[in-house]
Amino acid sequence: MNPTTTHRRIAVVVAAAAVVSAGTVGAARALSGDDDSHEQPIPASELEQAERAALEETGGGTVTGTEVDDEESRYEVEVTLEDGHQVDVQLDEAFRVVGTEGDDSGADD
Known part of the structure; x- marks a missing residue:
């Protein structure tokens, strides 16, 4: 066999191993559904307006999480209600409610 x-065979094997490795890592991240690495909280300069709008929409509760530029809106504010239910309030750039989504389970369930 010539050198x-x-x-060439070594290069092909190394390249194939790299492709398989990258694919495995990507698949594992996708299957875990736990890729919060890109989530950014609402900056302090905008947080008060976002919280106020969300709490007005839910009629009270406690803000337990925020996110900028999620897949559904400019801002997302997670509110935990007194009964333990969680509601995600979606806001546009002007802090207007564009949607809400509840978790359908509370602390008493």
């Missing part, structure tokens, strides 16, 4: 052929 050129051996080097």
Whole structure:
């Protein structure tokens, strides 16, 4: 076997291993559904307006999380109600409510 052929085979095996490795890591992240690495909280300069709008929409509760530029809106504010239910309030750039979504389960369930 000549050295050129051996080097080519080694290069092909290394490249194939890299592709398989990258694919495995990507698949594992996708399946975990836990990719919060890109979530950014609402900046302090906008937080008060977002919280006020969300709490007005839910009629009270406690803000337990925020996010900018989630998949559904400019701002998302997570509110935990007194009964333990959680509601995600979606807000546009002007802090207007564009949607809400509840968790359908509370602390008493």
